[in-house]
Amino acid sequence: MSMFSWFSGWFAVRQELTPNRKKVIGIASFLLPILVWCAISYVPFIWHPMVMIEEPGDVDYFQVDMLIDKNTFAEESANMRAAHKAIPQGYPANPIYLPAPHEVAKALYTAFVTPPAQQDGQWLHQSLWHSIQIIFWGFVISSLIGVPLGILSGTYTAISRLNEPFVEFFRYLPAPAFGALAVAILGIYDGPKIAVIVIGTFFQQVLVIANTTRKLDYSLLEAAMTLGTNKFKLLTHVVIPGILPDLYRDQRILLGWAWTYLIVSELIGTSSGITWFITQQARYQHFDNVYAAIFIIGFIGLGTDLILAQLGKRMFAWDKSANKES
Amino acid sequence: MHLPSYLTQSDAVKTRFDQLKSREVILEVKDLTKVYKTAKGETLALKNVNFKTHRREFVCVIGASGCGKSTLIRILAGLEPHTSGEVLLDNKPVKGPGRDRGMVFQGYTLFPWLSVRKNVMFGLQMNNIGREEAEREADLWLELVGLDKFAHAYPHELSGGMKQRVAIARALVNQPRILLMDEPFGALDAQTRAKMQAHLLEIWRNIDITILFITHDLDEAIYLADRILVLKAHPGEVQELIEVPVSRPRSAMQFNSPEFIATKARLEALIHPPKEHEETEIPIQQRMIRFVNVQDNVE
Ligand SMILES: Nc1ncnc2c1ncn2[C@@H]1O[C@H](COP(=O)(O)OP(=O)(O)OP(=O)(O)O)[C@@H](O)[C@H]1O
């Protein structure tokens, strides 16, 4: 295969890739960052700005297993050499906040089997479950009002005129700013956390869904009208089923949006859930656990979205644009 | 070839028209005027349009692009309010859309989330007819349009012609008084189009339906219609109502008959007046030869 045809196979403008190529690229998108991380972690001359002390020598403040800045280490070594004292020994290392992949991989396992440090502490899976519940309720409450309001706004101009200017304004207000207020009203436990997720999601939701509703082909409504459909059934039998696949896609995106508010919301009131776990681990400098927890959030988020995407494909087989996607 | 006047009708055709006109009036349009008000100003889309259609008549509406054909049919369907005048269906004024007027649009307007059969059942169910009866009716109509095998397919699996057949079945299942069609075959290729025309005539012959059909294809209009309403552009006015002298049943053979050619000549004269034709001709200059690289002359 010539270079040119190889190139145009991978880089054709707006053309679909073959399934195999798609798979390769999908794996590569994860593999590349991991490779970079491995290189930084395992190749001693890439980065490694610190030195891990193996032998403190005669430097009085050095200890075994201490991380020392490379330059400081070099200075102290020179000092010791000049003074004819014992020279410290060590090997290049990365800062504590960048654990190597294998350490994080190990932490992914040990974090689940390590009992909580304190008596009243929570296991990792308990923290996670708590976080998932916060997200779930935040998203459900937002959707219960946001989805119907969005659909009504997209269908009736009067309703959209009534709420959209305010919603447009409100969506620029940062949700976490309402944290203190939410605590004052809802107490220090889960209430304010859920409230922040609702505030962060709801206003976007109304606008996005109203927009999706407006995009429904108007001639479908006209066709329905000529078939004798009354105004109410127009909404229930044409608008809603017609926008359902797009609505579903919007909800998937909005769920991702809700996830991004998780950490902030969990810091409000008494810290809880995965955020509590992360802050605890960071306090004891267990950064491998911190990364493990962050990755778990990512896995759950991506996993949910993939499952929802597959489900959507199955449910909306009639939707051509959905079938083309991914 | 010496052409007869398009006004000359054979005895059979004359008898047919006499019969037709003796039937009850289904649709009557009186002094219909439509003004679109937009930010840029007002457009007079229709001006004093008058005509009647009789029961089981097939009327085609033709006219240049932008002369108000769609506007007219949308007013009749109740999808667009009119400015003045009257639209009477069975002598009752039309107010808004209703199941007594079925409509087939040029764009495909099947509900993509419903199977073919459910699409056809839609109108019945909207009018509170039970599921079983609706299914029975839908299957009957699907058989009539030759799509009974596709009852459980979804619209995106159908070709354009099949979609329009479903759309026709979906409109007819409601048993409307009149079927309004706005360039329904406009997006189809020539072959499919010819088949659909024959098919539509066949359906029309077999059931009690009046059809108002918009097209800008003159052959299509003559082939299908009893009478052709010719609209003039800016403002849209009725220019002439032609009684097609071609006998029924129609067949593709008649495209070369003298009556057909005479009618077409008349329609062409009405729609493209000779004067206008000259103006729009694109002047090709001899100098353009410079842009041609090939040595041998194509002519
Ligand atoms: N919604 C509208 N608002 C303003 N003007 C309109 C509107 N719809 C149509 N018009 C104008 O009314 C005139 C008639 O339009 P119409 O669509 O009825 O023509 P038509 O005969 O169906 O054309 P075509 O053959 O292209 O389908 C045109 O000048 C058009 O610009």
Ligand SMILES: [Mg+2]
């Ligand atoms: Mg039109």
